[in-house]
Structures are given as C-alpha cells and as structure tokens.
Amino acid sequence: xxxxxxxxxxxxxxxxxxxxxxxxxxxxxxxxxxxxxxxxxxxxxxxxxxxxxxxxxxxxxxxxxxxxxxxxxxxxxxxxxxxxxxxxxxxxxxxxxxxxxxxxxxxxxxxxxxxxxxxxxxxxxxxxxxxxxxxxxxxxxxxxxxxxxxxxxxxxxxxxxxxxxxxxxxxxxxxxxxxxxxxxxxxxxxxxxxxxxxxxxxxxxxxxxxxxxxxxxxxxxxxxxxxxxxxxxxxxxxxxxxxxxxxxxxxxxxxxxxxxxxxxxxxxxxxxxxxxxxxxxxxxxxxxxxxxxxxxxxxxxxxxxxxxxxxxxxxxxxxxxxxxxxxxxxxxxxxxxxxxxxxxxxxxxxxxxxxxxxxxxxxxxxxxxxxxxxxxxxxxxxxxxxxxxxxxxxxxxxxxxxxxxxxxxxxxxxxxxxxxxxxx
Numbered sequence: 355x356x357x358x359x360x361x362x363x364x365x366x367x368x369x370x371x372x373x374x375x376x377x378x379x380x381x382x383x384x385x386x387x388x389x390x391x392x393x394x395x396x397x398x399x400x401x402x403x404x405x406x407x408x409x410x411x412x413x414x415x416x417x418x419x420x421x422x423x424x425x426x427x428x429x430x431x432x433x434x435x436x437x438x439x440x441x442x443x444x445x446x447x448x449x450x451x452x453x454x455x456x457x458x459x460x461x462x463x464x465x466x467x468x469x470x471x472x473x474x475x476x477x478x479x480x481x482x483x484x485x486x487x488x489x490x491x492x493x494x495x496x497x498x499x500x501x502x503x504x505x506x507x508x509x510x511x512x513x514x515x516x517x518x519x520x521x522x523x524x525x526x527x528x529x530x531x532x533x534x535x536x537x538x539x540x541x542x543x544x545x546x547x548x549x550x551x552x553x554x555x556x557x558x559x560x561x562x563x564x565x566x567x568x569x570x571x572x573x574x575x576x577x578x579x580x581x582x583x584x585x586x587x588x589x590x591x592x593x594x595x596x597x598x599x600x601x602x603x604x605x606x607x608x609x610x611x612x613x614x615x616x617x618x619x620x621x622x623x624x625x626x627x628x629x630x631x632x633x634x635x636x637x638x639x640x641x642x643x644x645x646x647x648x649x650x651x652x653x654x655x656x657x658x659x660x661x662x663x664x665x666x667x668x669x670x671x672x673x674x675x676x677x678x679x680x681x682x683x684x685x686x687x688x689x690x691x692x693x694x695x696x697x698x699x700x701x702x703x704x705x706x707x708x709x710x711x712x713x714x715x716x717x718x719x720x721x722x723x724x725x726x727x728x729x730x731x732x733x734x735x736x737x738x739x740x741x742x743x744x745x746x747x748x749x750x751x752x753x754x755x756x757x758x759x760x761x762x763x764x765x766x767x768x769x770x771x772x773x774x775x776x777x778x
C-alpha cells in the first residue's frame with residue numbers, strides 16, 4: 355500500500371493531536387469535584403425557610419382557607435401574619451428593610467402558600483411585583499418614601515395594567531395622564547386589580563403621549579396613592595375561583611398626582627418597566643400554579659390509598675396508577691422549569707423565555723392535574739366537602755393571569771427566533 359501524501363499524513367497527525375488534547379481536557383473537567391453532580395436540593399437555609407412557611411400555613415391558613423374562600427372573606431388575620439414574617443418585603447432590598455430573597459426561595463414561598471390557598475399567595479404576588487418595579491426603576495426619592503413601608507406591609511400595593519378593553523395588548527390602553535404644571539391629571543379605568551382597596555401606592559400604566567408611534571414610547575408608570583380624590587374602587591368582580599382575595603375595577607377621574615410620582619422620573623418608559631418586572635413576576639405565577647397542582651396530587655394520592663373498590667384500594671388499579679404517574683411527572687417537570695428560570699434570574703440573566711416556559715407549562719399542567727385529581731376522587735371530587743373542587747376552580751387563573759398561555763408561547767418563540775435564547 356502506498357504511503358499517504360505528506361499533507362494527508364500531517365492532517366491526520368493534527369487531528370490525532372487535537373483529539374488527544376480534547377480528551378485530556380475533558381478528563382480534567384469531569385474529574386474536578388465541582389462537576390461531579392448538579393445540585394437539585396435546597397440549601398439548609400432554604401429548607402429552614404420552607405419549614406417555617408409550612409408551619410405558618412398549617413397553623414394559620416389551612417384551618418380557615420376553605421371557609422374564607424367559600425364565603426369570599428378577605429384574609430385580614432392571615433395578612434397580619436404574613437406581615438410579621440416579613441413576606442411583604444420579599445422583593446425589597448435589604449437596605450430598605452426587606453428580605454431581598456433569591457428567586458428560588460421566592461418561588462418556593464409561593465408554592466407553599468398556594469398549596470393551601472391560592473388567594474393568599476395572590477395578595478403577595480401583586481404586591482411583590484410592585485415592589486420590584488419601584489426597587490428597579492424608581493427614583494431615589496420614590497425608593498426612600500415607599501420601600502421601607504412596603505417591606506413591612508404597612509403599605510401594600512398591586513399593579514394597575516389591565517383595562518376593560520386592553521388585556522394582552524397593553525399598548526391598547528386608554529388611560530391617560532396629562533401634565534398640568536407640577537401634576538399629572540389621570541383619567542381612565544383599570545380592571546382585575548388585586549389589592550385595589552389596600553394599594554398605597556398603586557403603580558398605574560398610562561399614556562402620557564397618546565399620539566406616540568409606536569404606542570409604548572408614549573406610555574408611563576405613575577404611582578397613585580390611596581385616598582387621592584377621584585381614585586375609587588368602582589366594583590368587585592365576581593369570579594369562578596381566587597375568592598377571598600379582591601379583584602376590582604378601579605376608576606380614575608381627574609386624579610391629580612404630583613409629577614414626582616412618575617416612576618423613574620422620565621416619561622415613555624412605563625412599558626419597559628412593567629415588562630421587566632413581569633418577566634420575573636411570572637416565576638411567582640408559575641410557582642402558584644405548581645402549588646395548586648402539588649396539593650391536588652397529594653390529595654389524590656392519599657385518597658387512592660384510602661378509597662376501596664372491588665375489595666382493594668383503588669391505588670392498586672392500573673388506571674389510577676397511570677394517572678398518578680403522569681401527574682407526578684408533570685409536577686416535577688414544572689418544578690424543574692421554575693427553578694431553572696429562578697436560578698437564571700438569580701445569576702442576573704434575562705428570563706423572558708425561561709419564565710415564559712415555566713409559567714406556560716406549570717399553568718397548563720395545573721389545570722390537567724386538578725382535573726385528573728377530580729377524576730380519581732370520583733363524585734367526591736365534585737363535592738365542596740373536599741378541597742379538590744376548590745383547586746379545580748383555582749387552577750385556570752394561572753393560564754390567564756400575567757400573560758395568557760398563548761402570549762407565553764409568543765414570548766418563547768420570539769426569543770428563540772431572534773437568537774436571544776436557544777435550547778440544546
């Protein structure tokens with residue numbers, strides 16, 4: 355056999371050298387201690403925090419949740435307990451008296467609360483979103499004035515985005531703010547506002563320049579304090595679930611607000627400020643959906659062991675086992691997506707795609723799991739004597755709130771198509 359041409363032998367030799375170098379490099383990497391495992395567990399501090407939340411839930415929320423929800427009672431006593439625990443300061447920096455939680459712990463709090471009562475978790479969700487907006491985008495004066503009291507719950511907040519004719523399309527809002535001297539005069543209507551009666555201040559998305567093109571360049575966020583003349587709760591919205599927690603329509607008629615209440619002090623940045631906060635806010639919505647799903651699974655698993663039919667626990671039937679296996683797998687997949695999004699946020703990265711995936715999947719499986727839990731319970735799952743009926747009503751909210759599932763799909767797709775994110 356003839357020898358290979360010199361250039362061919364040289365190319366082969368170079369390939370062998372490169373292969374050996376890569377192999378040596380890989381061996382060094384995989385034998386380093388830090389790469390032997392991927393940590394999926396909470397730290398000791400996070401476990402202690404979780405146990406504290408679970409203890410509070412068991413003692414203060416669980417005994418009254420079904421009664422309060424059934425009678426649409428606002429959980430004033432529970433809110434006081436949340437204040438004492440400092441949970442209103444989850445998204446407030448420590449320098450202003452807040453907990454400044456990492457996002458993994460933040461998500462865990464919402465999951466644990468939602469396992470017992472989604473409504474209670476919701477009061478913290480909207481408040482935390484507003485705190486994040488002010489902490490990230492507020493002027494120093496706004497931070498100094500509001501954040502210390504928001505951290506303790508002395509002040510509470512929500513977020514005024516949605517309108518009767520503008521939900522997913524926020525650029526279609528009609529609420530306006532006209533600058534007159536040193537004041538903005540606000541006119542419009544906001545709806546589906548959590549904490550509406552208790553918000554002080556309420557960040558309200560407005561159009562300071564209704565003629566701007568594109569519309570978002572004329573949108574701003576203004577802090578409206580409770581008791582401001584013309585700022586009223588016009589009605590409570592009747593709901594399928596999420597009861598006890600108020601969801602209101604708010605009217606703003608010639609509401610005069612000092613111009614220093616413009617978030618960030620510059621007009622035209624409201625849309626960016628809101629979307630930035632919603633990006634991480636969707637982590638809490640996903641975690642709440644996960645909490646509802648986890649509770650439904652827990653109840654279904656226990657019921658399948660307790661309920662007997664044809665001389666044995668129904669958990670022995672393959673049909674029930676298949677449902678339980680699917681439910682558990684979906685829940686764990688949702689939890690991993692949520693923790694991935696939260697970990698990425700903790701590392702300082704953008705999480706529009708990650709949080710979008712987490713919310714999309716957790717919300718959708720929340721609906722699926724609660725329905726399967728009802729099927730496992732049979733007729734009792736349809737009865738108000740069992741919690742499954744309530745969980746089934748609470749689950750769909752996460753499919754809609756803070757961005758519908760289809761909006762999440764659009765966010766994910768745009769991130770992938772633009773090249774900002776990739777998978778695999």
